[in-house]
Amino acid sequence: MESMGEVLRSMNNPALRMRSRDLEHELLNHPLVLRLRAEHPELEESRMRLHLSRLYQYVEEARNCANCPGLERCPNDFQGHYSKLTVESAGGSPDLYERKTACALQVAKDSQERIRKRITSFYVDERALSEGYDEIEIMGKDPRRAQAVGRILRYIEDSKENGLSSRGLYLYGSFGTGKTFLMCYLLHELAIAGYSGVIVYMPDFVxxxxxxxxxxxxxxxxxxxxxxxxLLIFDDIGAENLNPWARDHVLGAILNYRMNRKPTFYTSNYTLERLEQHLSFTSKDGEEGHKGQRLMNRISPYVDVVQLVGENQRGYPS
Structure with missing residues:
Protein backbone atom coordinates (compact mmCIF):
# COMPACT_ATOMS: atom_id res chain seq x y z
CA MET A 1 0.00 0.00 0.00
CA GLU A 2 1.35 3.43 -0.95
CA SER A 3 2.12 6.16 1.52
CA MET A 4 -1.06 8.15 2.19
CA GLY A 5 1.03 11.31 2.15
CA GLU A 6 2.34 10.53 -1.32
CA VAL A 7 -1.18 10.02 -2.64
CA LEU A 8 -2.50 13.25 -1.16
CA ARG A 9 0.42 15.25 -2.55
CA SER A 10 -0.35 14.04 -6.05
CA MET A 11 -4.08 14.88 -6.10
CA ASN A 12 -3.64 17.31 -9.03
CA ASN A 13 -2.89 14.39 -11.34
CA PRO A 14 -6.19 12.85 -12.67
CA ALA A 15 -4.72 9.34 -12.87
CA LEU A 16 -3.45 9.56 -9.36
CA ARG A 17 -6.76 10.96 -8.13
CA MET A 18 -8.31 7.77 -9.41
CA ARG A 19 -5.55 5.78 -7.68
CA SER A 20 -6.31 7.61 -4.44
CA ARG A 21 -9.98 6.58 -4.74
CA ASP A 22 -8.87 2.97 -5.27
CA LEU A 23 -6.61 3.23 -2.25
CA GLU A 24 -9.44 4.66 -0.17
CA HIS A 25 -11.74 1.85 -1.26
CA GLU A 26 -9.05 -0.73 -0.51
CA LEU A 27 -8.47 0.79 2.92
CA LEU A 28 -12.14 0.99 3.90
CA ASN A 29 -12.60 -2.64 2.91
CA HIS A 30 -9.53 -3.97 4.65
CA PRO A 31 -10.51 -6.79 7.08
CA LEU A 32 -9.27 -4.82 10.10
CA VAL A 33 -11.29 -1.76 9.12
CA LEU A 34 -14.38 -3.84 8.33
CA ARG A 35 -14.11 -5.42 11.77
CA LEU A 36 -13.83 -1.98 13.35
CA ARG A 37 -16.92 -0.81 11.45
CA ALA A 38 -18.84 -3.93 12.51
CA GLU A 39 -17.94 -3.38 16.16
CA HIS A 40 -18.95 0.29 15.99
CA PRO A 41 -21.94 0.70 13.64
CA GLU A 42 -22.63 4.03 15.31
CA LEU A 43 -19.54 5.50 13.62
CA GLU A 44 -20.61 7.16 10.38
CA GLU A 45 -18.66 6.45 7.21
CA SER A 46 -18.01 10.16 6.79
CA ARG A 47 -16.01 10.11 10.03
CA MET A 48 -14.07 7.10 8.76
CA ARG A 49 -13.23 8.95 5.55
CA LEU A 50 -12.14 11.97 7.57
CA HIS A 51 -9.54 9.82 9.35
CA LEU A 52 -8.09 7.87 6.43
CA SER A 53 -4.54 8.60 7.61
CA ARG A 54 -5.29 7.02 10.98
CA LEU A 55 -6.82 3.99 9.30
CA TYR A 56 -3.79 3.70 7.06
CA GLN A 57 -1.41 3.87 10.02
CA TYR A 58 -3.51 1.31 11.87
CA VAL A 59 -3.44 -1.17 8.98
CA GLU A 60 0.25 -0.68 8.18
CA GLU A 61 1.41 -1.10 11.74
CA ALA A 62 -0.78 -4.16 12.22
CA ARG A 63 0.91 -5.64 9.15
CA ASN A 64 4.35 -4.79 10.55
CA CYS A 65 3.47 -6.44 13.86
CA ALA A 66 2.20 -9.57 12.12
CA ASN A 67 5.65 -9.86 10.51
CA CYS A 68 7.57 -8.60 13.52
CA PRO A 69 11.33 -8.43 12.84
CA GLY A 70 12.11 -7.94 16.54
CA LEU A 71 12.03 -4.96 18.84
CA GLU A 72 15.35 -3.48 17.71
CA ARG A 73 14.26 -3.46 14.05
CA CYS A 74 10.65 -2.41 14.62
CA PRO A 75 9.55 -0.37 11.53
CA ASN A 76 6.62 1.36 13.26
CA ASP A 77 6.77 5.11 13.79
CA PHE A 78 7.12 4.69 17.56
CA GLN A 79 9.41 1.72 18.12
CA GLY A 80 7.81 -1.05 20.15
CA HIS A 81 4.33 0.46 19.82
CA TYR A 82 1.43 0.06 17.46
CA SER A 83 -1.61 2.20 16.59
CA LYS A 84 -4.77 1.26 18.43
CA LEU A 85 -8.07 2.79 17.30
CA THR A 86 -10.95 3.47 19.63
CA VAL A 87 -14.35 5.03 19.12
CA GLU A 88 -15.36 7.61 21.68
CA SER A 89 -18.10 10.16 21.95
CA ALA A 90 -17.07 13.78 21.45
CA GLY A 91 -19.75 16.45 21.74
CA GLY A 92 -22.41 13.79 21.55
CA SER A 93 -21.09 12.28 18.29
CA PRO A 94 -18.88 9.17 18.00
CA ASP A 95 -15.45 9.73 16.52
CA LEU A 96 -12.28 7.80 15.82
CA TYR A 97 -9.21 8.19 18.07
CA GLU A 98 -5.72 6.77 17.78
CA ARG A 99 -3.45 5.78 20.67
CA LYS A 100 0.04 4.34 20.58
CA THR A 101 0.09 1.08 22.54
CA ALA A 102 3.16 -0.86 23.69
CA CYS A 103 3.50 -4.31 22.12
CA ALA A 104 4.24 -7.44 24.16
CA LEU A 105 7.97 -7.21 23.44
CA GLN A 106 8.10 -3.59 24.60
CA VAL A 107 6.09 -4.39 27.72
CA ALA A 108 8.53 -7.20 28.56
CA LYS A 109 11.53 -4.93 27.96
CA ASP A 110 10.04 -2.16 30.12
CA SER A 111 9.34 -4.67 32.87
CA GLN A 112 12.93 -5.94 32.80
CA GLU A 113 14.27 -2.39 32.93
CA ARG A 114 12.12 -1.60 35.95
CA ILE A 115 13.42 -4.72 37.65
CA ARG A 116 17.01 -3.91 36.72
CA LYS A 117 16.71 -0.39 38.13
CA ARG A 118 15.92 -1.89 41.53
CA ILE A 119 19.31 -3.62 41.55
CA THR A 120 22.63 -1.85 42.13
CA SER A 121 25.92 -3.59 41.53
CA PHE A 122 29.29 -2.60 42.89
CA TYR A 123 32.10 -4.33 40.97
CA VAL A 124 30.08 -7.49 40.18
CA ASP A 125 30.12 -8.71 36.57
CA GLU A 126 26.94 -7.31 35.01
CA ARG A 127 26.44 -10.53 33.03
CA ALA A 128 25.54 -12.29 36.26
CA LEU A 129 22.60 -9.88 36.60
CA SER A 130 21.45 -9.57 33.00
CA GLU A 131 21.83 -12.89 31.20
CA GLY A 132 18.65 -14.41 32.60
CA TYR A 133 18.07 -17.48 34.69
CA ASP A 134 17.03 -21.00 33.79
CA GLU A 135 15.51 -22.57 36.90
CA ILE A 136 15.87 -26.09 35.48
CA GLU A 137 19.57 -25.48 34.96
CA ILE A 138 19.88 -23.95 38.43
CA MET A 139 18.37 -27.07 39.98
CA GLY A 140 19.84 -29.71 37.69
CA LYS A 141 23.33 -28.53 36.79
CA ASP A 142 24.90 -30.36 39.72
CA PRO A 143 22.70 -32.60 41.95
CA ARG A 144 25.00 -31.92 44.90
CA ARG A 145 23.81 -28.31 44.90
CA ALA A 146 20.16 -29.30 45.34
CA GLN A 147 19.97 -28.74 49.11
CA ALA A 148 21.48 -25.26 48.94
CA VAL A 149 19.44 -24.30 45.89
CA GLY A 150 16.29 -25.53 47.60
CA ARG A 151 17.04 -23.36 50.62
CA ILE A 152 17.45 -20.27 48.44
CA LEU A 153 14.22 -21.01 46.55
CA ARG A 154 12.37 -21.35 49.86
CA TYR A 155 13.76 -18.00 51.01
CA ILE A 156 12.50 -16.37 47.81
CA GLU A 157 9.02 -17.89 48.14
CA ASP A 158 8.78 -17.03 51.84
CA SER A 159 9.74 -13.43 51.11
CA LYS A 160 7.17 -13.14 48.33
CA GLU A 161 4.43 -14.59 50.51
CA ASN A 162 5.26 -13.07 53.90
CA GLY A 163 7.54 -10.10 53.22
CA LEU A 164 11.25 -9.78 53.93
CA SER A 165 12.69 -11.27 57.08
CA SER A 166 15.42 -9.42 58.93
CA ARG A 167 17.54 -12.59 58.57
CA GLY A 168 19.71 -13.21 55.54
CA LEU A 169 21.73 -16.17 54.28
CA TYR A 170 25.41 -17.01 54.55
CA LEU A 171 26.27 -19.09 51.48
CA TYR A 172 29.70 -20.66 51.61
CA GLY A 173 31.57 -23.22 49.56
CA SER A 174 34.61 -23.75 47.39
CA PHE A 175 35.59 -21.77 44.30
CA GLY A 176 33.37 -21.81 41.24
CA THR A 177 30.34 -23.62 42.65
CA GLY A 178 27.94 -20.82 41.69
CA LYS A 179 27.54 -18.83 44.92
CA THR A 180 27.48 -15.43 43.21
CA PHE A 181 25.15 -16.65 40.49
CA LEU A 182 22.64 -17.99 43.02
CA MET A 183 22.68 -14.78 45.01
CA CYS A 184 22.12 -12.77 41.82
CA TYR A 185 19.18 -15.06 41.11
CA LEU A 186 17.75 -14.35 44.56
CA LEU A 187 18.26 -10.62 44.00
CA HIS A 188 16.57 -10.76 40.59
CA GLU A 189 13.55 -12.73 41.80
CA LEU A 190 12.95 -10.41 44.74
CA ALA A 191 13.43 -7.36 42.52
CA ILE A 192 10.52 -8.72 40.47
CA ALA A 193 8.54 -8.68 43.72
CA GLY A 194 9.41 -4.99 44.14
CA TYR A 195 12.39 -5.08 46.51
CA SER A 196 15.55 -3.03 45.97
CA GLY A 197 18.89 -4.77 46.24
CA VAL A 198 22.63 -4.16 46.18
CA ILE A 199 25.40 -6.66 45.52
CA VAL A 200 28.98 -5.73 46.43
CA TYR A 201 32.12 -7.59 45.39
CA MET A 202 34.12 -7.22 48.58
CA PRO A 203 37.78 -7.30 47.36
CA ASP A 204 37.22 -4.41 44.92
CA PHE A 205 34.92 -2.55 47.31
CA VAL A 206 37.50 -2.47 50.09
CA LEU A 231 18.54 -6.62 50.35
CA LEU A 232 22.33 -6.33 50.63
CA ILE A 233 24.75 -8.99 49.40
CA PHE A 234 28.43 -8.96 50.30
CA ASP A 235 29.94 -11.18 47.63
CA ASP A 236 33.17 -13.08 48.34
CA ILE A 237 33.61 -11.75 51.85
CA GLY A 238 36.89 -13.00 53.26
CA ALA A 239 38.82 -12.43 50.02
CA GLU A 240 39.39 -8.71 50.69
CA ASN A 241 42.54 -7.16 52.16
CA LEU A 242 41.05 -5.41 55.19
CA ASN A 243 42.29 -2.33 56.92
CA PRO A 244 41.00 -1.23 60.36
CA TRP A 245 39.06 1.76 59.00
CA ALA A 246 37.18 -0.25 56.36
CA ARG A 247 36.39 -2.99 58.86
CA ASP A 248 35.42 -0.95 61.91
CA HIS A 249 34.04 2.30 60.51
CA VAL A 250 32.51 1.26 57.20
CA LEU A 251 31.58 -2.42 57.27
CA GLY A 252 30.81 -2.29 60.99
CA ALA A 253 28.60 0.79 60.60
CA ILE A 254 26.63 -0.77 57.74
CA LEU A 255 26.03 -4.03 59.58
CA ASN A 256 25.21 -2.27 62.83
CA TYR A 257 22.50 -0.29 61.04
CA ARG A 258 21.00 -3.27 59.21
CA MET A 259 20.87 -5.86 61.97
CA ASN A 260 17.30 -6.53 63.12
CA ARG A 261 16.12 -4.21 60.32
CA LYS A 262 16.98 -5.56 56.87
CA PRO A 263 18.45 -8.85 55.65
CA THR A 264 22.11 -9.05 54.68
CA PHE A 265 23.51 -11.91 52.61
CA TYR A 266 27.02 -13.19 52.11
CA THR A 267 28.96 -15.47 49.81
CA SER A 268 32.31 -16.76 50.96
CA ASN A 269 34.85 -19.53 50.61
CA TYR A 270 35.11 -19.47 54.42
CA THR A 271 33.03 -21.00 57.15
CA LEU A 272 31.85 -18.51 59.77
CA GLU A 273 34.67 -19.64 62.07
CA ARG A 274 37.33 -18.99 59.46
CA LEU A 275 35.69 -15.70 58.52
CA GLU A 276 36.05 -14.53 62.11
CA GLN A 277 39.76 -15.28 61.95
CA HIS A 278 40.02 -13.29 58.73
CA LEU A 279 38.14 -10.31 60.16
CA SER A 280 40.37 -10.33 63.25
CA PHE A 281 43.46 -9.56 61.17
CA THR A 282 44.28 -6.35 59.27
CA SER A 283 47.36 -5.41 57.30
CA LYS A 284 48.00 -2.46 59.62
CA ASP A 285 47.26 -3.67 63.14
CA GLY A 286 47.73 -7.42 62.80
CA GLU A 287 45.68 -9.73 65.00
CA GLU A 288 42.76 -8.11 66.87
CA GLY A 289 40.53 -10.95 67.96
CA HIS A 290 38.04 -8.81 69.85
CA LYS A 291 37.38 -6.63 66.80
CA GLY A 292 36.82 -9.64 64.57
CA GLN A 293 34.43 -11.05 67.18
CA ARG A 294 32.61 -7.71 67.43
CA LEU A 295 31.95 -7.73 63.68
CA MET A 296 30.91 -11.38 63.71
CA ASN A 297 28.32 -10.51 66.36
CA ARG A 298 26.70 -8.40 63.64
CA ILE A 299 26.82 -11.24 61.11
CA SER A 300 26.34 -14.74 62.50
CA PRO A 301 23.19 -14.16 64.63
CA TYR A 302 21.38 -12.69 61.61
CA VAL A 303 21.99 -15.33 58.95
CA ASP A 304 21.10 -18.91 58.21
CA VAL A 305 24.18 -20.79 57.08
CA VAL A 306 23.95 -22.65 53.78
CA GLN A 307 26.80 -24.76 52.41
CA LEU A 308 27.07 -25.05 48.64
CA VAL A 309 28.91 -28.09 47.39
CA GLY A 310 29.50 -29.08 43.80
CA GLU A 311 31.91 -29.04 40.91
CA ASN A 312 33.95 -26.01 39.98
CA GLN A 313 32.05 -24.54 37.01
CA ARG A 314 34.86 -22.19 36.02
CA GLY A 315 37.09 -24.88 34.58
CA TYR A 316 40.06 -24.59 36.92
CA PRO A 317 40.96 -26.40 40.15
CA SER A 318 39.63 -25.18 43.50
Whole structure:
Protein backbone atom coordinates (compact mmCIF):
# COMPACT_ATOMS: atom_id res chain seq x y z
CA MET A 1 0.00 0.00 0.00
CA GLU A 2 1.35 3.43 -0.95
CA SER A 3 2.12 6.16 1.52
CA MET A 4 -1.06 8.15 2.19
CA GLY A 5 1.03 11.31 2.15
CA GLU A 6 2.34 10.53 -1.32
CA VAL A 7 -1.18 10.02 -2.64
CA LEU A 8 -2.50 13.25 -1.16
CA ARG A 9 0.42 15.25 -2.55
CA SER A 10 -0.35 14.04 -6.05
CA MET A 11 -4.08 14.88 -6.10
CA ASN A 12 -3.64 17.31 -9.03
CA ASN A 13 -2.89 14.39 -11.34
CA PRO A 14 -6.19 12.85 -12.67
CA ALA A 15 -4.72 9.34 -12.87
CA LEU A 16 -3.45 9.56 -9.36
CA ARG A 17 -6.76 10.96 -8.13
CA MET A 18 -8.31 7.77 -9.41
CA ARG A 19 -5.55 5.78 -7.68
CA SER A 20 -6.31 7.61 -4.44
CA ARG A 21 -9.98 6.58 -4.74
CA ASP A 22 -8.87 2.97 -5.27
CA LEU A 23 -6.61 3.23 -2.25
CA GLU A 24 -9.44 4.66 -0.17
CA HIS A 25 -11.74 1.85 -1.26
CA GLU A 26 -9.05 -0.73 -0.51
CA LEU A 27 -8.47 0.79 2.92
CA LEU A 28 -12.14 0.99 3.90
CA ASN A 29 -12.60 -2.64 2.91
CA HIS A 30 -9.53 -3.97 4.65
CA PRO A 31 -10.51 -6.79 7.08
CA LEU A 32 -9.27 -4.82 10.10
CA VAL A 33 -11.29 -1.76 9.12
CA LEU A 34 -14.38 -3.84 8.33
CA ARG A 35 -14.11 -5.42 11.77
CA LEU A 36 -13.83 -1.98 13.35
CA ARG A 37 -16.92 -0.81 11.45
CA ALA A 38 -18.84 -3.93 12.51
CA GLU A 39 -17.94 -3.38 16.16
CA HIS A 40 -18.95 0.29 15.99
CA PRO A 41 -21.94 0.70 13.64
CA GLU A 42 -22.63 4.03 15.31
CA LEU A 43 -19.54 5.50 13.62
CA GLU A 44 -20.61 7.16 10.38
CA GLU A 45 -18.66 6.45 7.21
CA SER A 46 -18.01 10.16 6.79
CA ARG A 47 -16.01 10.11 10.03
CA MET A 48 -14.07 7.10 8.76
CA ARG A 49 -13.23 8.95 5.55
CA LEU A 50 -12.14 11.97 7.57
CA HIS A 51 -9.54 9.82 9.35
CA LEU A 52 -8.09 7.87 6.43
CA SER A 53 -4.54 8.60 7.61
CA ARG A 54 -5.29 7.02 10.98
CA LEU A 55 -6.82 3.99 9.30
CA TYR A 56 -3.79 3.70 7.06
CA GLN A 57 -1.41 3.87 10.02
CA TYR A 58 -3.51 1.31 11.87
CA VAL A 59 -3.44 -1.17 8.98
CA GLU A 60 0.25 -0.68 8.18
CA GLU A 61 1.41 -1.10 11.74
CA ALA A 62 -0.78 -4.16 12.22
CA ARG A 63 0.91 -5.64 9.15
CA ASN A 64 4.35 -4.79 10.55
CA CYS A 65 3.47 -6.44 13.86
CA ALA A 66 2.20 -9.57 12.12
CA ASN A 67 5.65 -9.86 10.51
CA CYS A 68 7.57 -8.60 13.52
CA PRO A 69 11.33 -8.43 12.84
CA GLY A 70 12.11 -7.94 16.54
CA LEU A 71 12.03 -4.96 18.84
CA GLU A 72 15.35 -3.48 17.71
CA ARG A 73 14.26 -3.46 14.05
CA CYS A 74 10.65 -2.41 14.62
CA PRO A 75 9.55 -0.37 11.53
CA ASN A 76 6.62 1.36 13.26
CA ASP A 77 6.77 5.11 13.79
CA PHE A 78 7.12 4.69 17.56
CA GLN A 79 9.41 1.72 18.12
CA GLY A 80 7.81 -1.05 20.15
CA HIS A 81 4.33 0.46 19.82
CA TYR A 82 1.43 0.06 17.46
CA SER A 83 -1.61 2.20 16.59
CA LYS A 84 -4.77 1.26 18.43
CA LEU A 85 -8.07 2.79 17.30
CA THR A 86 -10.95 3.47 19.63
CA VAL A 87 -14.35 5.03 19.12
CA GLU A 88 -15.36 7.61 21.68
CA SER A 89 -18.10 10.16 21.95
CA ALA A 90 -17.07 13.78 21.45
CA GLY A 91 -19.75 16.45 21.74
CA GLY A 92 -22.41 13.79 21.55
CA SER A 93 -21.09 12.28 18.29
CA PRO A 94 -18.88 9.17 18.00
CA ASP A 95 -15.45 9.73 16.52
CA LEU A 96 -12.28 7.80 15.82
CA TYR A 97 -9.21 8.19 18.07
CA GLU A 98 -5.72 6.77 17.78
CA ARG A 99 -3.45 5.78 20.67
CA LYS A 100 0.04 4.34 20.58
CA THR A 101 0.09 1.08 22.54
CA ALA A 102 3.16 -0.86 23.69
CA CYS A 103 3.50 -4.31 22.12
CA ALA A 104 4.24 -7.44 24.16
CA LEU A 105 7.97 -7.21 23.44
CA GLN A 106 8.10 -3.59 24.60
CA VAL A 107 6.09 -4.39 27.72
CA ALA A 108 8.53 -7.20 28.56
CA LYS A 109 11.53 -4.93 27.96
CA ASP A 110 10.04 -2.16 30.12
CA SER A 111 9.34 -4.67 32.87
CA GLN A 112 12.93 -5.94 32.80
CA GLU A 113 14.27 -2.39 32.93
CA ARG A 114 12.12 -1.60 35.95
CA ILE A 115 13.42 -4.72 37.65
CA ARG A 116 17.01 -3.91 36.72
CA LYS A 117 16.71 -0.39 38.13
CA ARG A 118 15.92 -1.89 41.53
CA ILE A 119 19.31 -3.62 41.55
CA THR A 120 22.63 -1.85 42.13
CA SER A 121 25.92 -3.59 41.53
CA PHE A 122 29.29 -2.60 42.89
CA TYR A 123 32.10 -4.33 40.97
CA VAL A 124 30.08 -7.49 40.18
CA ASP A 125 30.12 -8.71 36.57
CA GLU A 126 26.94 -7.31 35.01
CA ARG A 127 26.44 -10.53 33.03
CA ALA A 128 25.54 -12.29 36.26
CA LEU A 129 22.60 -9.88 36.60
CA SER A 130 21.45 -9.57 33.00
CA GLU A 131 21.83 -12.89 31.20
CA GLY A 132 18.65 -14.41 32.60
CA TYR A 133 18.07 -17.48 34.69
CA ASP A 134 17.03 -21.00 33.79
CA GLU A 135 15.51 -22.57 36.90
CA ILE A 136 15.87 -26.09 35.48
CA GLU A 137 19.57 -25.48 34.96
CA ILE A 138 19.88 -23.95 38.43
CA MET A 139 18.37 -27.07 39.98
CA GLY A 140 19.84 -29.71 37.69
CA LYS A 141 23.33 -28.53 36.79
CA ASP A 142 24.90 -30.36 39.72
CA PRO A 143 22.70 -32.60 41.95
CA ARG A 144 25.00 -31.92 44.90
CA ARG A 145 23.81 -28.31 44.90
CA ALA A 146 20.16 -29.30 45.34
CA GLN A 147 19.97 -28.74 49.11
CA ALA A 148 21.48 -25.26 48.94
CA VAL A 149 19.44 -24.30 45.89
CA GLY A 150 16.29 -25.53 47.60
CA ARG A 151 17.04 -23.36 50.62
CA ILE A 152 17.45 -20.27 48.44
CA LEU A 153 14.22 -21.01 46.55
CA ARG A 154 12.37 -21.35 49.86
CA TYR A 155 13.76 -18.00 51.01
CA ILE A 156 12.50 -16.37 47.81
CA GLU A 157 9.02 -17.89 48.14
CA ASP A 158 8.78 -17.03 51.84
CA SER A 159 9.74 -13.43 51.11
CA LYS A 160 7.17 -13.14 48.33
CA GLU A 161 4.43 -14.59 50.51
CA ASN A 162 5.26 -13.07 53.90
CA GLY A 163 7.54 -10.10 53.22
CA LEU A 164 11.25 -9.78 53.93
CA SER A 165 12.69 -11.27 57.08
CA SER A 166 15.42 -9.42 58.93
CA ARG A 167 17.54 -12.59 58.57
CA GLY A 168 19.71 -13.21 55.54
CA LEU A 169 21.73 -16.17 54.28
CA TYR A 170 25.41 -17.01 54.55
CA LEU A 171 26.27 -19.09 51.48
CA TYR A 172 29.70 -20.66 51.61
CA GLY A 173 31.57 -23.22 49.56
CA SER A 174 34.61 -23.75 47.39
CA PHE A 175 35.59 -21.77 44.30
CA GLY A 176 33.37 -21.81 41.24
CA THR A 177 30.34 -23.62 42.65
CA GLY A 178 27.94 -20.82 41.69
CA LYS A 179 27.54 -18.83 44.92
CA THR A 180 27.48 -15.43 43.21
CA PHE A 181 25.15 -16.65 40.49
CA LEU A 182 22.64 -17.99 43.02
CA MET A 183 22.68 -14.78 45.01
CA CYS A 184 22.12 -12.77 41.82
CA TYR A 185 19.18 -15.06 41.11
CA LEU A 186 17.75 -14.35 44.56
CA LEU A 187 18.26 -10.62 44.00
CA HIS A 188 16.57 -10.76 40.59
CA GLU A 189 13.55 -12.73 41.80
CA LEU A 190 12.95 -10.41 44.74
CA ALA A 191 13.43 -7.36 42.52
CA ILE A 192 10.52 -8.72 40.47
CA ALA A 193 8.54 -8.68 43.72
CA GLY A 194 9.41 -4.99 44.14
CA TYR A 195 12.39 -5.08 46.51
CA SER A 196 15.55 -3.03 45.97
CA GLY A 197 18.89 -4.77 46.24
CA VAL A 198 22.63 -4.16 46.18
CA ILE A 199 25.40 -6.66 45.52
CA VAL A 200 28.98 -5.73 46.43
CA TYR A 201 32.12 -7.59 45.39
CA MET A 202 34.12 -7.22 48.58
CA PRO A 203 37.78 -7.30 47.36
CA ASP A 204 37.22 -4.41 44.92
CA PHE A 205 34.92 -2.55 47.31
CA VAL A 206 37.50 -2.47 50.09
CA UNK A 207 40.17 -1.27 47.67
CA UNK A 208 37.89 1.46 46.36
CA UNK A 209 37.12 2.62 49.90
CA UNK A 210 40.71 3.86 50.16
CA UNK A 211 40.01 6.37 47.38
CA UNK A 212 36.60 7.24 48.82
CA UNK A 213 38.31 8.46 51.97
CA UNK A 214 39.23 11.55 49.95
CA UNK A 215 35.64 12.10 48.78
CA UNK A 216 33.39 12.34 51.81
CA UNK A 217 30.20 12.90 49.80
CA UNK A 218 30.70 9.82 47.62
CA UNK A 219 31.53 7.75 50.68
CA UNK A 220 28.39 8.90 52.50
CA UNK A 221 26.18 8.20 49.48
CA UNK A 222 27.68 4.73 49.05
CA UNK A 223 27.33 3.80 52.71
CA UNK A 224 23.76 5.13 52.82
CA UNK A 225 22.87 3.04 49.76
CA UNK A 226 24.21 -0.09 51.43
CA UNK A 227 22.47 0.72 54.71
CA UNK A 228 19.04 1.40 53.25
CA UNK A 229 18.52 -1.06 50.38
CA UNK A 230 16.04 -3.85 51.05
CA LEU A 231 18.54 -6.62 50.35
CA LEU A 232 22.33 -6.33 50.63
CA ILE A 233 24.75 -8.99 49.40
CA PHE A 234 28.43 -8.96 50.30
CA ASP A 235 29.94 -11.18 47.63
CA ASP A 236 33.17 -13.08 48.34
CA ILE A 237 33.61 -11.75 51.85
CA GLY A 238 36.89 -13.00 53.26
CA ALA A 239 38.82 -12.43 50.02
CA GLU A 240 39.39 -8.71 50.69
CA ASN A 241 42.54 -7.16 52.16
CA LEU A 242 41.05 -5.41 55.19
CA ASN A 243 42.29 -2.33 56.92
CA PRO A 244 41.00 -1.23 60.36
CA TRP A 245 39.06 1.76 59.00
CA ALA A 246 37.18 -0.25 56.36
CA ARG A 247 36.39 -2.99 58.86
CA ASP A 248 35.42 -0.95 61.91
CA HIS A 249 34.04 2.30 60.51
CA VAL A 250 32.51 1.26 57.20
CA LEU A 251 31.58 -2.42 57.27
CA GLY A 252 30.81 -2.29 60.99
CA ALA A 253 28.60 0.79 60.60
CA ILE A 254 26.63 -0.77 57.74
CA LEU A 255 26.03 -4.03 59.58
CA ASN A 256 25.21 -2.27 62.83
CA TYR A 257 22.50 -0.29 61.04
CA ARG A 258 21.00 -3.27 59.21
CA MET A 259 20.87 -5.86 61.97
CA ASN A 260 17.30 -6.53 63.12
CA ARG A 261 16.12 -4.21 60.32
CA LYS A 262 16.98 -5.56 56.87
CA PRO A 263 18.45 -8.85 55.65
CA THR A 264 22.11 -9.05 54.68
CA PHE A 265 23.51 -11.91 52.61
CA TYR A 266 27.02 -13.19 52.11
CA THR A 267 28.96 -15.47 49.81
CA SER A 268 32.31 -16.76 50.96
CA ASN A 269 34.85 -19.53 50.61
CA TYR A 270 35.11 -19.47 54.42
CA THR A 271 33.03 -21.00 57.15
CA LEU A 272 31.85 -18.51 59.77
CA GLU A 273 34.67 -19.64 62.07
CA ARG A 274 37.33 -18.99 59.46
CA LEU A 275 35.69 -15.70 58.52
CA GLU A 276 36.05 -14.53 62.11
CA GLN A 277 39.76 -15.28 61.95
CA HIS A 278 40.02 -13.29 58.73
CA LEU A 279 38.14 -10.31 60.16
CA SER A 280 40.37 -10.33 63.25
CA PHE A 281 43.46 -9.56 61.17
CA THR A 282 44.28 -6.35 59.27
CA SER A 283 47.36 -5.41 57.30
CA LYS A 284 48.00 -2.46 59.62
CA ASP A 285 47.26 -3.67 63.14
CA GLY A 286 47.73 -7.42 62.80
CA GLU A 287 45.68 -9.73 65.00
CA GLU A 288 42.76 -8.11 66.87
CA GLY A 289 40.53 -10.95 67.96
CA HIS A 290 38.04 -8.81 69.85
CA LYS A 291 37.38 -6.63 66.80
CA GLY A 292 36.82 -9.64 64.57
CA GLN A 293 34.43 -11.05 67.18
CA ARG A 294 32.61 -7.71 67.43
CA LEU A 295 31.95 -7.73 63.68
CA MET A 296 30.91 -11.38 63.71
CA ASN A 297 28.32 -10.51 66.36
CA ARG A 298 26.70 -8.40 63.64
CA ILE A 299 26.82 -11.24 61.11
CA SER A 300 26.34 -14.74 62.50
CA PRO A 301 23.19 -14.16 64.63
CA TYR A 302 21.38 -12.69 61.61
CA VAL A 303 21.99 -15.33 58.95
CA ASP A 304 21.10 -18.91 58.21
CA VAL A 305 24.18 -20.79 57.08
CA VAL A 306 23.95 -22.65 53.78
CA GLN A 307 26.80 -24.76 52.41
CA LEU A 308 27.07 -25.05 48.64
CA VAL A 309 28.91 -28.09 47.39
CA GLY A 310 29.50 -29.08 43.80
CA GLU A 311 31.91 -29.04 40.91
CA ASN A 312 33.95 -26.01 39.98
CA GLN A 313 32.05 -24.54 37.01
CA ARG A 314 34.86 -22.19 36.02
CA GLY A 315 37.09 -24.88 34.58
CA TYR A 316 40.06 -24.59 36.92
CA PRO A 317 40.96 -26.40 40.15
CA SER A 318 39.63 -25.18 43.50
Missing amino acids: EDLKMMMMDGQKLKETVDTLKNCD
